[in-house]
Amino acid sequence: PAQSGLFMPMQADGHVTHVLLRGSAKAAATGAPGDLALGLNDLSFTQIFARDKDLWTLRSSTRSTLDVLGFSADKLELAFALRRLHEPSLSKLARALLANTGRCGADVKAGALPADALAALAPLQADVVDLLAHDPQYAVGPIALELAGKRAELSYTLSTRGVTADDRTQPLAALVLSKGMLQADASRDLGLIDLIALRVVGQPSLQPAAAQLPAAAPNPAAAALVARTMIDGFVSQGYLSRAGDTVKAALSIAPGLVMLNGKPFE
Secondary structure (H helix, E strand, O other), rough: OOOOOOOOOOOEEEEEEEEEEEEEOOOOOOOEEEEEEEEEEEEEEEEEEEOOOOOEEEEEEEEEEEEHHHHHHHEEEEEEEEEEHHHHHHHHHHHHHHHHOOOOHHHHHHHOOOOOOHHHHHHHHHHHHHHHOOOEEEEEEEEEEOOOOOEEEEEEEEEOOOOOHHHHOOOOHHHHHHHHEEEEEEEEOOOHHHHHHHHHHHHHOOOOOOOOOOOOOHHHHHHHHHHHHHHHHHOOOOOOOOOOOOEEEEEEEEEEEEEEEOOEEE
């Protein structure tokens, strides 16, 4: 009874042997219908809702193998987290959002409700600032794909830092730009290029009609060469860094400072 009802402390672990999703879609190039199939095998997941006083953390992770359009991956990992969610502020904001956007009838027909998300939040500026003042964080990753021991992954984090009650008069867009932060990291084993070229480019049955190969890449070896040449170009320009067979990129954005692979970026 003392709980607000938004969250409840919880940990859930589960395992599913097989999930198969089937559908159909028209090819963009020809308009012909085609079958789509996505299979997740040996799927395990964990979800955690934990609290520290009024601050909540929500974490979720999933791991499985993957079969899509006849293409198989040895491992697929997905994870995300929401951290430092201040429940009283979030509850108040949720109630205000429902009160402002849950109306219908004449208000909607007259166009009284703002279509833009930031415009919809503008009347709730104080409630948004109260929530952001606790430095909430949204983290995604790793999102990872693994084939024959070769791995590619991506992670990123969005957060705010230093929001105070004084920011209640600042427009939300300006507030996000002045106090928002982004950290992103990606890496890939170059051996994945050759594996994917063999599994996908080398098997026309896996290619949708809309995905025509460029003339310079009529076979898997040529396609891999084109991709590697592009990556070498990105490394030479500083967009990627390379160590052995692994290429990486790290991007950090904070107010007044953008860093790419550890170096200031204009």
